[in-house]
Amino acid sequence: MTLLHSRPTQFQKIVLRHDWKVEEIKDLLEQPLMDLLWHAQCVHREANPGYKVQLASLLSVKTGGCEEDCAYCPQSIHSSSDVTGQSDLSVEPVLNRARAAKEAGADRFCMGWAWREIRDGASFDAMLSMVRGVRDLGLEACVTAGMLTDDQAKRLAQAGLTAYNHNLDTSPEHYDKIISTRTYQERLETLQRVRSAGITICCGGIIGMGESITDRASLLCILANMDPHPESIPINSLVAVEGTPLENLSSVDPLEMVRMVATTRIIMPNSRVRLSAGREQLNREAQILCLQAGADSIFYGESLLTTSNPAVMADRELLAKAGVNVNWDLND
Numbered sequence: 001m002t003l004l005h006s007r008p009t010q011f012q013k014i015v016l017r018h019d020w021k022v023e024e025i026k027d028l029l030e031q032p033l034m035d036l037l038w039h040a041q042c043v044h045r046e047a048n049p050g051y052k053v054q055l056a057s058l059l060s061v062k063t064g065g066c067e068e069d070c071a072y073c074p075q076s077i078h079s080s081s082d083v084t085g086q087s088d089l090s091v092e093p094v095l096n097r098a099r100a101a102k103e104a105g106a107d108r109f110c111m112g113w114a115w116r117e118i119r120d121g122a123s124f125d126a127m128l129s130m131v132r133g134v135r136d137l138g139l140e141a142c143v144t145a146g147m148l149t150d151d152q153a154k155r156l157a158q159a160g161l162t163a164y165n166h167n168l169d170t171s172p173e174h175y176d177k178i179i180s181t182r183t184y185q186e187r188l189e190t191l192q193r194v195r196s197a198g199i200t201i202c203c204g205g206i207i208g209m210g211e212s213i214t215d216r217a218s219l220l221c222i223l224a225n226m227d228p229h230p231e232s233i234p235i236n237s238l239v240a241v242e243g244t245p246l247e248n249l250s251s252v253d254p255l256e257m258v259r260m261v262a263t264t265r266i267i268m269p270n271s272r273v274r275l276s277a278g279r280e281q282l283n284r285e286a287q288i289l290c291l292q293a294g295a296d297s298i299f300y301g302e303s304l305l306t307t308s309n310p311a312v313m314a315d316r317e318l319l320a321k322a323g324v325n326v327n328w329d330l331n332d
């Protein structure tokens with residue numbers, strides 16, 4: 001493949017497309033890196049000229065004991081790493097954590113429940129109170145809790161939920177090598193319910209689970225052909241947790257993350273691309289390349305759901321070094 005010598009003009013104006021083909025996306029993923037970076041940056045600068053990065057904090061409200069068998073997940077009962085014995089957090093402690101996240105500079109608060117699906121009852125009522133409380137603090141609220149019904153989506157919307165996170169994780173072709181307890185179609189149906197209720201969609205995937213480049217292109221193609229595009233797209237790289245079926249997979253080349261982020265930015269110009277799990281495996285320079293290539297959000301705070309995330313001070317330093325814009329004063 002030859003290098004481009006002129007600016008990728010077709011992308012000087014933001015064009016939103018919903019008719020992507022897997023092959024086109026695969027070609028982007030495999031472009032010479034210099035071209036891919038240039039291309040992604042042209043799009044990113046047009047869509048987000050201020051290089052504003054959103055800080056999202058994450059908290060696990062209900063940890064472990066999940067009936068699904070997602071091969072990457074330490075919270076599945078099918079994995080020997082299942083984190084059992086932790087009781088669910090109640091409303092007040094969760095809101096205290098949200099307040100602390102806000103004080104540390106986050107403007108989105110994401111809450112996770114290790115459930116296959118939401119059931120009505122006290123836990124769901126508590127979830128609604130948490131959403132209301134987080135919104136009252138002036139933060140965006142995001143929930144991830146498995147499948148839901150139309151009525152539950154409506155109630156979450158009424159509580160003010162900003163976004164529902166429900167990842168497709170990988171391609172439909174690779175899906176049954178990773179998860180056997182649910183179908184891709186069920187995942188898509190939940191996303192449709194979320195959309196119909198008027199909640200924004202946070203939907204992305206994981207790289208490093210033995211998938212091919214075509215699988216990555218196939219996942220991105222499904223996301224890019226949604227109309228509208230998911231407002232938020234988390235790109236995770238596998239955190240290979242001991243006791244999970246994927247524990248022995250080696251971590252992905254950081255440049256694969258850069259390529260995934262850049263391609264996501266090119267095909268979904270106005271979406272938030274969140275550099276998610278696996279940042280601890282990326283050095284400072286690789287993270288800065290991801291920010292340059294189009295990542296405009298990170299998980300901020302010392303833990304993800306059950307695994308660790310870079311330290312807050314390290315992230316502050318990183319963002320200051322990169323010269324991107326966040327809500328807090330980097331000099332304090």
Ligand code: SAM
Nearest residue numbers: 072073114115144145146167236237238239277
């Ligand atoms: N049970 C809900 C669900 O599956 O939608 C919500 C929680 S689940 C842990 C949220 C997302 O975290 C998953 O879809 C997956 O993309 C990501 N995730 C979980 N374990 C991971 C790991 N070990 N490495 C990278 N991403 C992971």
Ligand code: DTB
Nearest residue numbers: 144165234276277304305306307
């Ligand atoms: C997403 O795509 N990544 C976050 C969030 N959405 C919920 C979760 C990452 C979890 C990583 C493994 C863990 O900490 O358990």
Ligand code: SF4
Nearest residue numbers: 066068070073076114
């Ligand atoms: Fe359960 Fe979600 Fe983990 Fe799958 S990813 S095992 S659904 S908590």
